Amino acid sequence: MTDIFKPINDDRNGTSTTSSHDPYAGTPPPSTDAGRTALVGLVGGVLSAAGYLVYSRLPDDQKDRLHTQVRGLVESRVNELRGRFNI
Numbered sequence: 529m530t531d532i533f534k535p536i537n538d539d540r541n542g543t544s545t546t547s548s549h550d551p552y553a554g555t556p557p558p559s560t561d562a563g564r565t566a567l568v569g570l571v572g573g574v575l576s577a578a579g580y581l582v583y584s585r586l587p588d589d590q591k592d593r594l595h596t597q598v599r600g601l602v603e604s605r606v607n608e609l610r611g612r613f614n615i
Contacts, residue, residue, distance in 0.1 A: 586594070
């Protein structure tokens with residue numbers, strides 16, 4: 529353990545040298561993981577809605593070509609995984 533992370537004697541006893549009127553004395557700073565997760569979810573939702581909007585306006589022949597390409601990609605990935613796991 530490095531000296532940076534060793535607790536100070538006051539921290540071991542549960543007391544702090546900060547002023548007594550600070551309501552957040554001794555509490556760790558809040559984590560920003562929840563905010564980042566919400567932001568990523570929001571961006572993902574916006575991108576998927578935009579993709580659906582573009583897809584829904586495609587002509588039928590382009591949708592069929594897209595389906596063919598996706599099926600080919602999925603089949604190649606499945607075959608690759610089968611080859612790796614000898615299924």
